[in-house]
Amino acid sequence: MSNIVPPADLAPVGSPGPLSSVPRRPLLVGLTAFAAVAVAGLTWAKWDPYWHKLFHVLATANLGTSILTGKAKAPPAPSWHAALSYTIAYGKSIWIALVAALLIASAVEAFLPRRWLLAVLQRGHSRLAGSVAGGLLALPCMMCTYCTAPLTVSIRRQGVPTSSALAYWVGNPTLNPAVLAFLAIVLPWQWVTVRILIGVVLVVGVTTVVGRLSPGELDATASQTMVPPVPSGATDLDGPTTLAGAGRRFLVALGRLSVTLLPEYLVVVLLLGGLRGWLFPVGHSLAGLGVLAVLVFAVVGTLFVIPTAGEIPSSRDCWGPVWDSARPAPCW
């Protein structure tokens, strides 16, 4: 029924070559279908809401309270209620983006011709160029750390090299243009400056270096015939050639991503949300620790999960004014 060539039979290729020998129609249909899903999903989940939020923030210069503490002055003590309330708050905050991410990730596997994906994200043998490409692609997507995951999984399944995929994975939340704009509006200039400088080092520099830990990819010494290993789940380079094949692949990918997503979400977010009182020790218990406090927060921050832009009130509150004074949470 399906005309798709199994990936195992695929002859190895270097960088995706010219398209002259490939029938163009399935490619264009696949690309159009992917673009439709991506644009619709991102508009619904990100572009439209952030456009409105931008005006709201410009008018009020207020980003609200931290999701870590809610209306209180400090995160709650560990309890089942703390776990549940965080999971619900976090879920409410991200569910639209999560649905969009699942649909777009499935479209990456089912509609987008792999050749085109690799043309964008695999820049010859250069990890650095790949990281830059991954970081740039992340900018319009604006996903939080969790919603980025299904998209990263999908592009890796399609054989995108490590550095590029890592840059896409961390670039989404770190260099989110909407978050940078909010930072610039709500907080002193030093905050957005630090975020951008450190963010670029992370998204481009660290990912390029870490990419070396994936052996066999993009070896600079390789001849033209050396190829990155093709993952066993990857589609044909030129995308599915039948509508039914594409549709079936879309549903399979959507099912697979959802099944691996939900249980893990529940367990880990419940755990982190429940323990946030311990993970984010505030006020007197941390006051005397100085540099150690920075270390603790650096590690905890790496592990903890927060919705897009949620780090702004959380780190701002950490700065002090809320917990040191008897006033209500500041409206900047």
Place this chain on the structure above:
Amino acid sequence: MGLGPAGALLVTLAALSLPSMVMVGRSFPVRVILAMAGGVAVLGLGAAGLLVLLS
């Protein structure tokens, strides 16, 4: 509390998370994930220092 911890959170809270690392854990070698986590934590320290320095 101060700017240091705030600077650390500013970068590390956003960039990575345990659920995300678990989710992509099968897509990369484990050492890659661990190296990224380490890199983010270290850069969190850098962000703390930079924020304090600039302010």
